[in-house]
Amino acid sequence: MPASQDPLTNSQIAELLAMAGEDAKPPLNRAYRRASRKALLWEEEASHLNQEGRSLTELPGVGPYLEKIIRGWIEVSPIVASPPSIRKKFFTLTQVRSILGHRPLWSRGLKGDLQMHSVWSDGSSSIQEMAEAGRARGYEYIAITDHSKGLKIAGGIDEQQLAKQADEIAMVNESLRSAGHTFRVLRSIEVNLSPRGEVDMDLASLATLDIVLGCFHSALRKKEDQTERYAAALQNPAIHILGHPRGRIYNFRNGLSADWAKVFGIAAELDKAVEIDSYPDRQDLSLDLLRLAQKAGCRISIGTDAHGASQLRFIEFGLAAALKAKIDPGRILNFMGNNELLHWVTQLKKSKRS
Numbered sequence: 001m002p003a004s005q006d007p008l009t010n011s012q013i014a015e016l017l018a019m020a021g022e023d024a025k026p027p028l029n030r031a032y033r034r035a036s037r038k039a040l041l042w043e044e045e046a047s048h049l050n051q052e053g054r055s056l057t058e059l060p061g062v063g064p065y066l067e068k069i070i071r072g073w074i075e076v077s078p079i080v081a082s083p084p085s086i087r088k089k090f091f092t093l094t095q096v097r098s099i100l101g102h103r104p105l106w107s108r109g110l111k112g113d114l115q116m117h118s119v120w121s122d123g124s125s126s127i128q129e130m131a132e133a134g135r136a137r138g139y140e141y142i143a144i145t146d147h148s149k150g151l152k153i154a155g156g157i158d159e160q161q162l163a164k165q166a167d168e169i170a171m172v173n174e175s176l177r178s179a180g181h182t183f184r185v186l187r188s189i190e191v192n193l194s195p196r197g198e199v200d201m202d203l204a205s206l207a208t209l210d211i212v213l214g215c216f217h218s219a220l221r222k223k224e225d226q227t228e229r230y231a232a233a234l235q236n237p238a239i240h241i242l243g244h245p246r247g248r249i250y251n252f253r254n255g256l257s258a259d260w261a262k263v264f265g266i267a268a269e270l271d272k273a274v275e276i277d278s279y280p281d282r283q284d285l286s287l288d289l290l291r292l293a294q295k296a297g298c299r300i301s302i303g304t305d306a307h308g309a310s311q312l313r314f315i316e317f318g319l320a321a322a323l324k325a326k327i328d329p330g331r332i333l334n335f336m337g338n339n340e341l342l343h344w345v346t347q348l349k350k351s352k353r354s
């Protein structure tokens with residue numbers, strides 16, 4: 001194997017692990033795949049740990065067996081081929097931190113997180129716990145976006161449950177208010193979109209929400225151009241933000257193709273937002289598409305897609321992608337204060353577009 005002069009990066013190790021996973025038999029293949037995914041979230045470069053004589057088992061997903069393998073790679077430092085599209089254009093946490101480290105003021109513009117799940121659907125934390133975690137991060141708001149009823153596999157909620165959730169959010173907000181905190185929990189939902197861009201919830205129920213995120217969860221492996229479904233979703237008056245637009249997942253699914261310049265042009269014209277889903281396995285939109293979105297001038301929403309309070313930290317992935325793509329901070333929803341954000345939604349609701 002030809003060797004490289006530079007120390008192996010986590011990004012390259014992730015690729016080597018994924019490739020090894022393709023050749024290995026069960027259950028080892030799963031351990032490789034898992035470690036490849038986890039490598040996106042390693043806090044330090046494995047090469048650096050190795051250099052310091054520390055154990056690589058400090059890294060999530062790495063046990064004694066994989067440690068030996070990875071150490072071998074680090075010592076040989078092979079030249080690693082560019083990943084196939086299913087693993088391309090994903091940042092590792094170390095890259096993300098380096099991008100954000102060059103512009104420390106950038107992250108301070110962030111006022112909140114606009115996608116997360118609670119125990120009401122497939123999350124592991126209560127709304128109260130998500131609120132505390134959001135407040136601890138210095139946010140002004142978080143939006144609770146549990147799945148809607150069409151997505152049964154993720155515990156999607158129906159109109160009645162959404163109304164009950166409203167009571168719980170009101171109680172959390174009331175206790176924040178009485179404690180003198182300005183932080184608020186926004187009522188939202190990750191409404192399931194059919195491939196025709198239709199929602200699976202009663203419109204009157206969605207109209208009670210502060211903000212609505214719409215996402216595709218079906219027919220995500222279609223090879224043909226899907227511009228039409230994006231146009232339909234954006235034109236759907238119930239939707240304000242189009243979430244994880246491509247539907248890609250690291251080393252699992254490539255996601256959909258479309259005439260993205262056209263999709264973002266439609267979003268810009270309708271004054272709607274497209275999302276950067278910051279979940280490390282998703283990173284959707286990716287950098288290349290974000291650059292097109294920036295050119296089109298459409299609004300961008302950043303959400304962690306957190307399924308537990310500790311995952312709010314994933315926001316760094318979205319912030320770094322937005323910074324790298326040179327997204328105008330004035331176009332980022334989460335850089336708006338609570339009132340300004342809600343004002344934008346009100347304007348959309350008033351217009352014929354919503």
Ligand SMILES: [Zn+2]
Nearest residue numbers: 190215217244
């Ligand atoms: Zn989703």
